[in-house]
Amino acid sequence: MSSLPVFQGGHPEAAARFVENEPRTHWHDQSLWFVREKRDRAASLVPDWEALRDAAAGIRAHVRGRLPELLEEFERNAVARGAKVHWAADAGEHNEIVHRILAERGVTRLVKSKSMLTEECGLNPYLEARGIEVVDTDLGERIVQLRHEPPSHIIFSAIHLKREEIGELFHEKLSTPAGLSDPTKLTEAARGHLRQRFLRAQAGLTGVNFAVAETGGVVVCTNEGNADMGTSLPPVHIACMGVEKIVPSLEHLAVLIRLLARSATGQPVTSYTSHFHGPMPGGELHIVVVDNGRSRLLADPAVRGLLACIRCGACLNTCPVYRRSGGYSYGWVVPGPIGSALAAARDPASHATLPFASTLCGSCDAVCPVRIPIHDTLLGERRTLAARGLIAPGKRLGLALVGLLLRSRASYEAAGGLLRFALKWFPRFLLYGPWNVWGRRRELPAPPVESFRQTWRRTRGPLPSPAPRGKGSPGTSAGGSPRG
Amino acid sequence: MGAPPGTLLRARPAGATWQTPPVRAALFVPCYVDQLWPGAAMSAVRVLEAHGVEVVFPEDQTCCGQPMANAGLAAAAEPLARRFLEVFGGFDAVVCPSGSCTSMVRNHYDPFLAGAPGFDRLKARTYELCEFLVDVLGFRGAQGRFPHKVALHQSCHGLRELGLGVESESTRPKSNKVDGLLRTLGGIELVPLARADECCGFGGTFAVGEEAVSVLMGKDRIADHEQAGAEIVTGTDVSCLIHLRSLAQRDRKPLKFMHVAEVLAEALP
Numbered sequence: 001m002s003s004l005p006v007f008q009g010g011h012p013e014a015a016a017r018f019v020e021n022e023p024r025t026h027w028h029d030q031s032l033w034f035v036r037e038k039r040d041r042a043a044s045l046v047p048d049w050e051a052l053r054d055a056a057a058g059i060r061a062h063v064r065g066r067l068p069e070l071l072e073e074f075e076r077n078a079v080a081r082g083a084k085v086h087w088a089a090d091a092g093e094h095n096e097i098v099h100r101i102l103a104e105r106g107v108t109r110l111v112k113s114k115s116m117l118t119e120e121c122g123l124n125p126y127l128e129a130r131g132i133e134v135v136d137t138d139l140g141e142r143i144v145q146l147r148h149e150p151p152s153h154i155i156f157s158a159i160h161l162k163r164e165e166i167g168e169l170f171h172e173k174l175s176t177p178a179g180l181s182d183p184t185k186l187t188e189a190a191r192g193h194l195r196q197r198f199l200r201a202q203a204g205l206t207g208v209n210f211a212v213a214e215t216g217g218v219v220v221c222t223n224e225g226n227a228d229m230g231t232s233l234p235p236v237h238i239a240c241m242g243v244e245k246i247v248p249s250l251e252h253l254a255v256l257i258r259l260l261a262r263s264a265t266g267q268p269v270t271s272y273t274s275h276f277h278g279p280m281p282g283g284e285l286h287i288v289v290v291d292n293g294r295s296r297l298l299a300d301p302a303v304r305g306l307l308a309c310i311r312c313g314a315c316l317n318t319c320p321v322y323r324r325s326g327g328y329s330y331g332w333v334v335p336g337p338i339g340s341a342l343a344a345a346r347d348p349a350s351h352a353t354l355p356f357a358s359t360l361c362g363s364c365d366a367v368c369p370v371r372i373p374i375h376d377t378l379l380g381e382r383r384t385l386a387a388r389g390l391i392a393p394g395k396r397l398g399l400a401l402v403g404l405l406l407r408s409r410a411s412y413e414a415a416g417g418l419l420r421f422a423l424k425w426f427p428r429f430l431l432y433g434p435w436n437v438w439g440r441r442r443e444l445p446a447p448p449v450e451s452f453r454q455t456w457r458r459t460r461g462p463l464p465s466p467a468p469r470g471k472g473s474p475g476t477s478a479g480g481s482p483r484g
Numbered sequence: 485m486g487a488p489p490g491t492l493l494r495a496r497p498a499g500a501t502w503q504t505p506p507v508r509a510a511l512f513v514p515c516y517v518d519q520l521w522p523g524a525a526m527s528a529v530r531v532l533e534a535h536g537v538e539v540v541f542p543e544d545q546t547c548c549g550q551p552m553a554n555a556g557l558a559a560a561a562e563p564l565a566r567r568f569l570e571v572f573g574g575f576d577a578v579v580c581p582s583g584s585c586t587s588m589v590r591n592h593y594d595p596f597l598a599g600a601p602g603f604d605r606l607k608a609r610t611y612e613l614c615e616f617l618v619d620v621l622g623f624r625g626a627q628g629r630f631p632h633k634v635a636l637h638q639s640c641h642g643l644r645e646l647g648l649g650v651e652s653e654s655t656r657p658k659s660n661k662v663d664g665l666l667r668t669l670g671g672i673e674l675v676p677l678a679r680a681d682e683c684c685g686f687g688g689t690f691a692v693g694e695e696a697v698s699v700l701m702g703k704d705r706i707a708d709h710e711q712a713g714a715e716i717v718t719g720t721d722v723s724c725l726i727h728l729r730s731l732a733q734r735d736r737k738p739l740k741f742m743h744v745a746e747v748l749a750e751a752l753p
Contacts, residue, residue, distance in 0.1 A: 020696075443731075
């Protein structure tokens, strides 16, 4: 337990470091707020947006309920189209399967399009340690890969970087002119650089946005066409997906596709929505279906709703905490509200600060295209942490003591009186000692002379002959004339 | 979400002469309102009584248990939830000058009280103040004058958990019960914020546990209210207002903070 202090380390400390640079934090906040507003406009142009969200939530709930059957149906249909389907119980198996496919074919140069699953599994370092060159071909992913960083956002991998920093990086790694920071020119430079990698790649790996059980096809959404480049040039295509990516049919896919890009970036649709139905002529398509803890989430009613997530990132963009603390402050592959909920659902002990990295404002729920009750899930996870003794002792004992005082009217009134007395009479150095975290950058409230109940009692309290007043009695009636 | 359809619902035009409605309401005063901002509760009494509501204050009430519950400490919160049901279970209406504490009862008591006798009734009959004025008393606006430039800080739980208004994320037609009450006051100028309903960063223990982010969120809200030209910031929740006020005071900002009940009471003819 001592390794999991809530008030030290974890998200609060990492977030505090991020916030130290206030102008940069505001810039980060504003960049993401811009995307949130784009999302709002895109959503408002769909007349039945809220009904579409209801439908999507229903589809995802249906999928959760029939996951085994749908996965088997998907496998049958994918195999019938000539794909090879591999099943991986965890990250280790996933990495071994991918490596085996590559090693058996002598592949040493792999291009990848965006896949949060492979980030989750730590595929890149695994393959690199085995002599395989892995090139992320999504522009944002390539940027963070060149910096040896993980993505800081599940859609905008390099959202934490300013274009000047990307210019410096490209100058160093891609020999662009010093001081170049024009986004179009930088993108052109990246495109030229990536084109070379596409041409010499021996295999292409993609993530999967959706896998359609009825057709056995997998669907990959990108804006840069990099998944298409990476799968149409080399002969081997490996598509990696979590078990939850299944949708029953194309009809259901349509609902989710209408929501995905609008929620993610505010676009009506991604530039490329590619359906892969079996391998291309003369090529191979391997689909790696990964559990890696998802069945465990499915078995837990408190968190299974999280499996509905389609990784649009809308909850990150709208989260006032994420916008001001950055993706790295979460210490897990998926940051933001959904990431906090997923991480704590998988391993509460290792992510004990994440359910508390939220004010429970509920904006995440309000943007979620599949209506995941994210903030209630975070609240439930706080209860799980408490039940497992993973709340910092100071906080736990302090609040338990307060809870005890609140259990009787007499102790509540005494504590309240003491609080107001202290606020009024204690010298400032006592009130604002180092223990007062609130008071570091905020004033304590000036105490009123009387509490509400004291005023109430004084101005219209019970008649002198006190009637016995047990719990559940209607209390003191107003009786008298209004003060107004 | 939102209030259950009130059996007492009557539409009344703004400014109509008020008859005494046969309504008796128990006032639920959150602990921090009682101890730190009693004016909000006293103003709620004035507003309710001015419109003929008989207000009772059950003195055995203490705290709804939200601070403990939001920290995950169910064992510490549960006795307070039970106590709340005992104290308030017998009333036809429970009215509270806080969206967050009302939402605690309506949306977050289930883990503690599901199945307890009288709990469903209590949930259905516990109202945030503005919600009570609009949904039960049938207010279509408030009476009186309040000639000031006012910005409404939307508290998250009232907005998104109680449905006091339509949140900015939603594509539903915009409406807001609190804004609707304030808007009809004579002389008031409600100034629009750049971000209509971003969180102030209080969040209970979040304010201390995540001090850095909490403070920045609060400062950003204050900056938004300032750029909007607000003279007074109002809202349904004293918790948010205390957070914003304590930041504004430290930074010597001239903004004033009033609970929405205080605005409505001061405006009373």
